[in-house]
Amino acid sequence: MSVSGSESALWRGRSVPSFRETAASNTRGVVPTRDEIAVELAVARARTAVVPALTTYDLRAYYGSTEILHGVNLAFPYRQVTAIIGPSGCGKSTLLRCLNRMHELTPGASVKGRVLLGNQDIYAPDVDPVALRRKIGMVFQRPNPFPTMSIFDNVAAALRWHRVVRRHELADRVEQALRMAALWDEVKDRLHENALGLSGGQQQRLCIARALAIEPEILLMDEPASALDPISTGHIEELIVQLRSRYTVLIVTHNMQQAARISDYTAFMLMGELIEFSPTATLFTNPSDSRTEAYVTGRFG
Numbered sequence: 114m115s116v117s118g119s120e121s122a123l124w125r126g127r128s129v130p131s132f133r134e135t136a137a138s139n140t141r142g143v144v145p146t147r148d149e150i151a152v153e154l155a156v157a158r159a160r161t162a163v164v165p166a167l168t169t170y171d172l173r174a175y176y177g178s179t180e181i182l183h184g185v186n187l188a189f190p191y192r193q194v195t196a197i198i199g200p201s202g203c204g205k206s207t208l209l210r211c212l213n214r215m216h217e218l219t220p221g222a223s224v225k226g227r228v229l230l231g232n233q234d235i236y237a238p239d240v241d242p243v244a245l246r247r248k249i250g251m252v253f254q255r256p257n258p259f260p261t262m263s264i265f266d267n268v269a270a271a272l273r274w275h276r277v278v279r280r281h282e283l284a285d286r287v288e289q290a291l292r293m294a295a296l297w298d299e300v301k302d303r304l305h306e307n308a309l310g311l312s313g314g315q316q317q318r319l320c321i322a323r324a325l326a327i328e329p330e331i332l333l334m335d336e337p338a339s340a341l342d343p344i345s346t347g348h349i350e351e352l353i354v355q356l357r358s359r360y361t362v363l364i365v366t367h368n369m370q371q372a373a374r375i376s377d378y379t380a381f382m383l384m385g386e387l388i389e390f391s392p393t394a395t396l397f398t399n400p401s402d403s404r405t406e407a408y409v410t411g412r413f414g
């Protein structure tokens with residue numbers, strides 16, 4: 114976990130001068146001193162840690178006329194892992210599915226409010242949901258490789274579908290994605306065998322490779338390890354921690370130890386509402402809401 118006191122203070126909205134503002138206030142107009150550079154770098158690092166990659170405003174989700182999410186306001190920090198926890202049925206999966214426009218694929222389902230990817234409104238009329246899902250990939254609870262395809266083709270299919278690479282680059286991109294998902298060494302000699310011959314944990318890493326192959330900006334994971342044995346779970350957790358240097362990761366988990374191990378920030382939900390969003394260490398050790406405390410100490414849920 115990489116949560117420092119200064120970051121959490123920043124997160125609470127203390128304003129920080131930008132690089133440009135800092136430079137403009139350098140009245141001498143000369144090369145900055147080493148101290149000034151150190152300050153700028155510290156500011157830049159702190160800023161990078163808390164820039165939101167994805168923001169929701171009064172997000173409401175419905176199945177028919179039943180409101181499931183009751184106005185969620187959240188800012189998911191850029192290139193950090195955010196865990197979403199809360200009791201079964203509180204709307205974690207629904208929230209995730211609103212973030213890449215999958216919720217609306219369920220008949221009768223609808224969404225209100227706004228979701229911004231950077232500064233782009235993902236529900237704006239000119240946004241193509243298929244193109245959007247290329248930027249916001251998703252991994253599900255049960256590994257779902259394409260059952261008739263080889264290991265290679267499972268990853269290549271996504272690249273072909275989105276037409277993101279030329280034919281001669283395909284093998285390289287498949288290898289790259291499998292390496293990123295920490296699966297390459299285990300499958301490099303059997304790439305053309307059926308994907309269903311892999312273990313559950315390997316299949317899940319294959320699904321992660323498939324999602325990463327098209328280089329999304331954000332990776333949504335809905336309880337990606339809950340169907341796996343402890344060793345495979347360990348692989349997936351290590352992988353998530355590594356992915357954070359390149360991706361913004363949102364992971365739903367019912368496992369609080371897992372959230373504590375792998376996430377930088379945690380969002381706690383209850384009955385369709387966001388109760389608390391904090392740096393993970395804070396949420397687990399010094400929560401600001403009594404309901405969070407009751408949940409993380411196991412007194413309900």
Ligand SMILES: Nc1ncnc2c1ncn2[C@@H]1O[C@H](COP(=O)(O)OP(=O)(O)O)[C@@H](O)[C@H]1O
Pocket residue numbers: 176181199200201202203204205206207208219
């Ligand atoms: N397809 C659906 N139709 C109607 N209600 C649904 C559907 N899917 C989920 N729900 C309801 O929405 C609520 C939130 O579900 P969900 O987002 O799956 O919760 P979680 O992932 O936190 O367990 C639950 O009350 C659930 O019963």
Ligand SMILES: [Mg+2]
Pocket residue numbers: 205206207335
């Ligand atoms: Mg769920």
